Amino acid sequence: MPRLADYLVRYTGTKSPANMWGTEVAVGSNGKILSVSTRQEGMAIPSGGYVLSGHGEAERWLEANAPVGATVILPGGTAPVPSPTPTPTATSTTSPPTTGLAATGRWSISNSPLPSRAIHSTLLRDGRVLLLAGSGNNTGDFDAGTFKSAVWNPTTGAYKEIPVPYDMFCAGHVTLPDGRVLISGGTEGYAGHNGAVGYVGSKKSYVFDPATDAYSAVNDTIEGHWYPTLTKLENGNVWSVGGYDNRDGRAKVSTAVEMYDFAAGRWLPASGTAQTGRYWGTYPHFFLMANGNLFFTGGYTFGDSPSATGSVIHDWRNGTSGDVPGLRDRQLRDQAGSVLLPPAQNQTFMIAGGGSTDRGGATNSVDLINLNSANPAWTPGPALPGPEGRMYLNLTTLPDRTVLASNGSTGPRAGNVLRAATYNPATNAWTTVAADPVGRNYHSSSLVLMDGRVAVFGSNPADGSFEMRVSIYEPGYLFKGTRPTITAAPGSTGYGAGFDLGVTGDVVSASLTAVGSATHQTDTNARLVDLPITGTGTTRRATVPSNPALLPPGPYMLTVLDANGVPSVARMVNVR
Numbered sequence: 264m265p266r267l268a269d270y271l272v273r274y275t276g277t278k279s280p281a282n283m284w285g286t287e288v289a290v291g292s293n294g295k296i297l298s299v300s301t302r303q304e305g306m307a308i309p310s311g312g313y314v315l316s317g318h319g320e321a322e323r324w325l326e327a328n329a330p331v332g333a334t335v336i337l338p339g340g341t342a343p344v345p346s347p348t349p350t351p352t353a354t355s356t357t358s359p360p361t362t363g364l365a366a367t368g369r370w371s372i373s374n375s376p377l378p379s380r381a382i383h384s385t386l387l388r389d390g391r392v393l394l395l396a397g398s399g400n401n402t403g404d405f406d407a408g409t410f411k412s413a414v415w416n417p418t419t420g421a422y423k424e425i426p427v428p429y430d431m432f433c434a435g436h437v438t439l440p441d442g443r444v445l446i447s448g449g450t451e452g453y454a455g456h457n458g459a460v461g462y463v464g465s466k467k468s469y470v471f472d473p474a475t476d477a478y479s480a481v482n483d484t485i486e487g488h489w490y491p492t493l494t495k496l497e498n499g500n501v502w503s504v505g506g507y508d509n510r511d512g513r514a515k516v517s518t519a520v521e522m523y524d525f526a527a528g529r530w531l532p533a534s535g536t537a538q539t540g541r542y543w544g545t546y547p548h549f550f551l552m553a554n555g556n557l558f559f560t561g562g563y564t565f566g567d568s569p570s571a572t573g574s575v576i577h578d579w580r581n582g583t584s585g586d587v588p589g590l591r592d593r594q595l596r597d598q599a600g601s602v603l604l605p606p607a608q609n610q611t612f613m614i615a616g617g618g619s620t621d622r623g624g625a626t627n628s629v630d631l632i633n634l635n636s637a638n639p640a641w642t643p644g645p646a647l648p649g650p651e652g653r654m655y656l657n658l659t660t661l662p663d664r665t666v667l668a669s670n671g672s673t674g675p676r677a678g679n680v681l682r683a684a685t686y687n688p689a690t691n692a693w694t695t696v697a698a699d700p701v702g703r704n705y706h707s708s709s710l711v712l713m714d715g716r717v718a719v720f721g722s723n724p725a726d727g728s729f730e731m732r733v734s735i736y737e738p739g740y741l742f743k744g745t746r747p748t749i750t751a752a753p754g755s756t757g758y759g760a761g762f763d764l765g766v767t768g769d770v771v772s773a774s775l776t777a778v779g780s781a782t783h784q785t786d787t788n789a790r791l792v793d794l795p796i797t798g799t800g801t802t803r804r805a806t807v808p809s810n811p812a813l814l815p816p817g818p819y820m821l822t823v824l825d826a827n828g829v830p831s832v833a834r835m836v837n838v839r
């Protein structure tokens with residue numbers, strides 16, 4: 264039987280005959296959905312099972328109601344008895360499989376499009392979002408000196424446009440311990456434009472203050488940086504490397520190690536921090552480790568991997584490094600996704616997908632590493648759902664301690680993949696969820712908002728256009744009924760400090776999530792830290808971890824999670 268418009272067809276045999284214009288789910292012999300295939304030629308039919316193939320209305324029904332793991336009951340049938348699982352199961356009780364919106368979540372597109380190109384997005388301590396464009400990859404705006412930014416209120420949808428004092432396009436940024444945002448580097452010249460030898464990196468640096476919505480200048484960095492990474496350290500200072508300098512008419516990458524002294528409010532001279540003399544690439548994915556060292560996951564942007572093994576542990580205090588073994592596809596991690604998995608105490612990192620802007624090609628491989636181990640090495644993890652390799656993946660840590668993987672494309676700035684999934688570190692498995700209806704690749708970023716929704720910004724495909732629609736994802740936990748709440752918490756707290764935490768609901772855990780600051784699909788300061796709690800009922804006792812390298816000083820979103828996997832709306836807490 265052919266699959267006609269809006270048909271839902273069940274195919275048995277070895278392979279579905281359907282064309283690519285639909286969604287299919289493979290149902291195993293136990294009646295459970297094993298995998299989901301969207302917009303691809305007919306999928307393989309599992310032995311003893313079948314494929315449900317939907318078009319149009321039926322496709323949308325499958326997307327909303329048929330996640331991996333759900334049980335399918337055919338008309339007139341009964342649920343098949345699952346065959347025994349040979350592997351040992353966890354001792355905790357398992358809830359019935361979630362279905363519908365509670366399983367898939369829901370995407371929508373914000374009513375008001377962006378007023379300027381959102382290349383960089385930062386959640387401010389007041390819950391608003393700072394969006395930076397600078398010239399926004401537009402040489403006309405660059406020549407005119409038209410540099411833009413805006414603050415977006417995700418509750419009202421309103422934008423406030425704020426002029427920018429220099430071209431922050433492709434700068435680095437991070438939230439400082441006091442909640443202001445440090446922005447450094449960016450664009451002083453476009454490659455091949457006005458005689459520039461390549462993209463010329465800016466030495467400029469500014470701090471944005473959400474209390475006044477104004478930028479104030481700080482001193483210049485040692486060299487110019489186009490695509491620098493800014494990583495906040497345990498002492499609140501900011502370590503920064505990477506990017507192109509290309510100044511004075513000469514092609515040159517930057518090997519300068521920059522250090523922002525938070526207390527002094529300025530960048531230090533070269534003598535003020537350990538230099539490496541090494542080029543670390545463009546936007547190298549450097550994260551702070553719990554022992555205070557820096558971890559380069561292997562994710563980067565453009566060109567070749569700056570590491571022989573793909574991954575490095577670096578001691579910023581003395582400038583020494585050691586290669587970390589085991590990373591697969593090290594030359595396909597250009598614009599891979601990197602994330603410190605929740606909770607940060609486990610020190611387990613994931614790298615997912617990536618490709619090569621220069622050579623083409625992309626991977627769907629996922630590798631994991633536990634830096635708490637005595638001899639850390641990458642090991643293979645479960646591949647991204649779907650057969651295609653993807654670069655430009657947005658990884659967003661959600662308050663239910665899973666990671667959302669969305670967006671991306673099969674090649675450089677083309678071939679969008681509309682597929683999303685969540686990864687649960689506790690089960691080491693992906694679950695397919697609803698997909699962002701907007702295709703997004705280069706120059707996209709994502710943030711989790713204080714209410715637990717996710718906002719995704721940008722995309723700058725090869726035709727030079729820019730995606731001005733904002734996508735909003737409401738994860739499945741927003742469709743599971745009453746949310747727990749936080750009724751009392753301090754506005755600021757210190758390392759090792761205890762405080763009373765007022766809650767409603769069947770709260771099982773609490774966490775502190777660093778406010779996001781993302782660009783080019785990456786936030787190297789992202790982390791969700793478990794906040795240990797004791798007691799029962801409406802007043803719990805929380806104890807802030809004593810190690811500032813686990814949670815460097817700054818604003819954090821405090822959330823509680825209930826037994827049903829539903830998080831509260833966040834409260835902002837400053838950790839000092």
Ligand SMILES: [Cu+2]
Pocket residue numbers: 432433706783
């Ligand atoms: Cu860029």
